[in-house]
């Protein structure tokens with residue numbers, strides 16, 4: 001069977017792309033290795049996604065924001081602290097739009113809402129329990145073979161199968177992959193203190209901590225540690241875990257109680273050498289696997305799929321080929337330009353605040369104070385957080 005577009009991976013990026021492309025006369029196959037039941041009812045995975053204004057605009061355009069808004073927690077302010085120093089670099093709502101820097105939305109809610117939207121699109125067929133095994137692309141078309149022996153043909157093949165993308169490898173596209181040796185533990189915690197809708201990030205010695213404000217006296221606690229330390233924390237009983245979290249967060253929020261399951265994410269950062277090839281494109285984490293510390297992975301994924309859909313639909317509207325080289329090259333050039341500065345800035349920030357060399361330790365407070373004194377830099381970061 002021949003489709004116009006084959007998307008591998010029904011995560012947030014693949015689901016968004018299927019929604020963006022639907023309704024324009026193209027036939028779309030969305031291939032996912034998870035079962036139908038898993039797609040229908042994704043489980044809580046600990047991630048609370050900080051969405052920028054621009055991302056909310058894209059999700060609104062896909063008609064999924066009204067469902068997500070009911071679960072979203074608004075974020076008014078963000079603060080960055082270094083070690084025990086009381087000095088904080090702040091980004092307040094004065095630098096934001098309509099008094100808000102952005103929203104926090106659970107990742108599983110995003111997946112669920114996007115999946116429900118796809119269900120209402122008759123031109124998207126979802127192939128579940130299907131794992132990509134081999135791809136073959138040439139000027140005349142793309143072919144995807146699945147592990148169960150089935151095969152799909154299309155005019156454009158899109159890899160949306162995450163940062164360790166197997167499809168990217170099968171396409172022969174290399175990627176810069178950095179395993180940091182660190183892992184991020186995430187969970188919800190109730191606390192006595194009031195977060196005042198402020199997200200706080202502490203760059204501490206040997207650990208990075210963040211509290212992201214959810215509704216009520218609850219936050220998403222995010223703690224980045226060397227992998228073995230994070231695994232030890234995961235294995236602690238509830239009482240011991242809560243006591244250790246209170247200590248690590250220096251009792252800033254008073255008593256802290258575990259309010260969800262705990263989830264561990266090994267930190268691997270990836271940058272694909274190409275975002276497009278003959279009859280193929282990469283979106284989401286398959287293109288850029290950001291370090292989560294600046295909360296931009298899905299925001300960039302949304303932006304990328306939006307850009308790719310625009311190029312593909314423009315070509316199709318003119319009666320052209322949706323998998324032609326020109327639109328794919330334009331998508332690649334524009335999306336690389338949008339991602340590279342954020343990717344480099346995030347990695348520089350991580351390097352500065354995780355290295356224990358004397359130079360890095362001396363530079364940390366100076367960089368925060370410089371950021372506060374340079375209104376342009378501060379406004380620039382504030383605007384980045386609040387992108388339309």
Ligand SMILES: Cc1cc2nc3c(=O)[nH]c(=O)nc-3n(C[C@H](O)[C@H](O)[C@H](O)COP(=O)(O)OP(=O)(O)OC[C@H]3O[C@@H](n4cnc5c(N)ncnc54)[C@H](O)[C@@H]3O)c2cc1C
Nearest residue numbers: 009011012013033050132161162284285295296297298299
């Ligand atoms: C702790 C944490 C916090 C984060 N916080 C934020 C944040 O605040 N803001 C933000 O913007 N981003 C954040 N991110 C990043 C964000 O979660 C990711 O960028 C986003 O989920 C990537 O979506 P994706 O669809 O590209 O990949 P995924 O969500 O990984 O989905 C990939 C899909 O492809 C399927 N798949 C994989 N291989 C195959 C195959 N061979 N065949 C078929 N199917 C396959 C998988 O089953 C999966 O469904 C965070 C990440 C983490 C880990």
